[in-house]
Amino acid sequence: MRISLPVENGDTLQALQGFLQKLLVEGVVDLLLVPMRTPSGTITPALVSDPGLLSQADPLAPVLPVNAATLAGQVSVRKPRPRVGAVLRSCEARALVELVKLQQASLEDMLVIAVDCAGAYGVAEYGKLVSSNGKPKDALWQELFKSARLTPETPPAGLRQACQVCEQPIFDGAQVVIELLEGGLAEQIRLTLPDALGEKLGFTPAEAGDRAQILAKLIEARTARRDVEFAAIRARMEGTENLSSIFAACIRCHNCMTVCPICYCKTCVFKSPIFDHEPMQYSAWTRQKGAYRMPSDTTLFHLTRLNHMALSCVGCGMCSEACPAELPVGMVFRAIGQRVQGVFNYQPGKNVDEKPPLITFKADEWTEVGE
Amino acid sequence: MMRESSFEPRIIAFLCNWCTYTGADLAGTSRLQYPPNVRIIRLMCSGAVDPIYVLKADLAGADGILIGGCHPGDCHYQEGNYKERRRVVALKQILKDAGYDEDRIWIRWISASEGQRFAEAIREITVAMKEKGPNPAKSEWAI
Numbered sequence: 001m002r003i004s005l006p007v008e009n010g011d012t013l014q015a016l017q018g019f020l021q022k023l024l025v026e027g028v029v030d031l032l033l034v035p036m037r038t039p040s041g042t043i044t045p046a047l048v049s050d051p052g053l054l055s056q057a058d059p060l061a062p063v064l065p066v067n068a069a070t071l072a073g074q075v076s077v078r079k080p081r082p083r084v085g086a087v088l089r090s091c092e093a094r095a096l097v098e099l100v101k102l103q104q105a106s107l108e109d110m111l112v113i114a115v116d117c118a119g120a121y122g123v124a125e126y127g128k129l130v131s132s133n134g135k136p137k138d139a140l141w142q143e144l145f146k147s148a149r150l151t152p153e154t155p156p157a158g159l160r161q162a163c164q165v166c167e168q169p170i171f172d173g174a175q176v177v178i179e180l181l182e183g184g185l186a187e188q189i190r191l192t193l194p195d196a197l198g199e200k201l202g203f204t205p206a207e208a209g210d211r212a213q214i215l216a217k218l219i220e221a222r223t224a225r226r227d228v229e230f231a232a233i234r235a236r237m238e239g240t241e242n243l244s245s246i247f248a249a250c251i252r253c254h255n256c257m258t259v260c261p262i263c264y265c266k267t268c269v270f271k272s273p274i275f276d277h278e279p280m281q282y283s284a285w286t287r288q289k290g291a292y293r294m295p296s297d298t299t300l301f302h303l304t305r306l307n308h309m310a311l312s313c314v315g316c317g318m319c320s321e322a323c324p325a326e327l328p329v330g331m332v333f334r335a336i337g338q339r340v341q342g343v344f345n346y347q348p349g350k351n352v353d354e355k356p357p358l359i360t361f362k363a364d365e366w367t368e369v370g371e
Numbered sequence: 372m373m374r375e376s377s378f379e380p381r382i383i384a385f386l387c388n389w390c391t392y393t394g395a396d397l398a399g400t401s402r403l404q405y406p407p408n409v410r411i412i413r414l415m416c417s418g419a420v421d422p423i424y425v426l427k428a429d430l431a432g433a434d435g436i437l438i439g440g441c442h443p444g445d446c447h448y449q450e451g452n453y454k455e456r457r458r459v460v461a462l463k464q465i466l467k468d469a470g471y472d473e474d475r476i477w478i479r480w481i482s483a484s485e486g487q488r489f490a491e492a493i494r495e496i497t498v499a500m501k502e503k504g505p506n507p508a509k510s511e512w513a514i
Contacts, residue, residue, distance in 0.1 A: 234468070236470075237468060237469055237470035238470065241470055242469060242470025242471055243469040243470060243471070244511070244513070244514040245470075248513065269423065285431075288432075288509075289509070289510060289511070289512045290512065291512035291513075292512055293512055293513045293514060297427075297430075298514065299430055299514040300423070300426055300427055300430050303426050303430075303465070303466070303469065304422065304423045304426060306465050306469065307422040307423075307426070307458075307461065307462055307465060310461075310465060311461065332469075335468070336465055336468045336469055339464060339468045340461050340464045340465055340468070343460060343461070343464050344457075344461070357457060357461070358454070358457055358458060358461065359454075360457075361450065361453035361454055361456065361457050362453075363443060363444065363453065365456075366456055366457075366460055367443070369456050369459065369460065369478060370440070370442075370443070370452075370456065370478045370479055370480040371480065
């Protein structure tokens with residue numbers, strides 16, 4: 001059912017915190033996984049069992065320090081496990097769906113609470129904005145949602161690039177959807193939740209707001225921008241450049257892999273001794289070419305990672321945020337991912353019952369291959 | 372131009388134990404002639420060919436890479452070749468979109484009784500890769 005959560009004194013965040021408190025107090029979930037404001041003022045995901053501490057919850061703060069899908073996986077992957085309510089943005093929820101398919105998370109005892117997302121700033125940018133502007137604490141997210149609603153063609157300066165081209169700002173596949181992409185958030189928040197849960201919490205059904213119209217325009221603007229960015233990066237790779245030249249400044253820190261919610265391997269093959277070659281092997285390779293890039297196998301690293309995660313890439317952009325060389329990792333991976341996802345007619349994050357393309361097959365497909 | 376006429380492509384072949392490797396063996400015992408450009412690596416199944424092996428060979432400068440497995444439906448492990456087929460489709464698409472030449476990667480289903488088909492495949496790949504010229508990765512040090 002769709003309900004309307006009243007907002008008092010224009011404090012949208014407080015109303016949201018009140019709803020989350022109810023989930024804990026009424027025993028709907030044991031823990032909440034939710035972005036929290038630390039005593040130092042920064043935002044981090046945290047697990048919360050004490051309803052009183054939810055006054056520090058801030059799912060509206062426009063910053064994405066980590067993709068919390070990984071964390072939702074950690075608290076759900078095996079039994080026994082707590083019942084967790086996970087407050088997630090769309091890209092986090094979609095990554096979680098992929099992790100479930102990859103057997104790294106479970107939705108069995110989880111209540112996914114999806115918040116509509118107007119985009120987020122990188123951690124450093126957010127820190128600067130918070131310390132410099134001296135505006136009321138709600139100003140940042142309010143400006144962002146206002147921009148998404150009224151001027152979706154021109155995202156605020158400094159917004160994460162992945163967010164600027166994100167055409168999936170909502171995740172409607174969650175049990176609870178907090179519909180923030182509409183007007184009047186100072187008076188009420190609309191949300192949808194299962195009928196039984198709505199009745200248990202004492203809510204009555206409400207009408208839909210103007211979310212559908214706002215979404216249509218926002219998605220259109222974001223898609224247009226995405227297509228421009230994809231075309232630019234593809235033109236480079238179809239021209240004289242390739243992945244090796246675009247990633248030539250890679251320092252092999254593996255940050256992109258570490259922060260990627262889809263890269264779940266505990267020991268990545270690139271951190272294994274397989275790539276600790278014998279000293280004379282390096283010598284032989286060097287003599288073959290006259291020179292040999294070190295650390296070795298940089299293009300191999302990126303192409304292998306693409307083969308491992310491109311089909312499941314949800315475009316959260318954590319990789320780009322984490323890259324110290326500021327390489328366009330996310331844009332390259334998304335542009336390549338979109339094509340290969342298209343080949344398999346696969347949309348990551350959409351359907352939890354669908355198998356990832358590379359663990360399944362059909363006998364009567366690509367019959368020309370190998371003949 | 373001189374280089375083209377003297378260029379002999381080096382082809383790395385990942386062959387499954389049960390079909391294509393045995394087919395290659397048959398080509399040999401049947402004394403079939405085929406170009407000496409292929410270096411064979413035997414695996415238990417084409418489904419065991421991780422894309423990283425293919426990528427490593429490609430980036431190390433192999434001019435052609437062949438993955439050989441049992442015909443669809445004939446996999447010794449039921450479905451290894453079906454899964455490899457998908458992996459190769461994905462790999463080639465990714466390589467293409469990342470700006471690399473996906474046509475250096477070949478896949479052929481060759482049974483244990485098809486020595487002739489194996490010899491033909493090696494002839495075909497050798498001619499095609501000769502025409503294409505050396506893999507640029509062979510001389511690129513900064514990759």
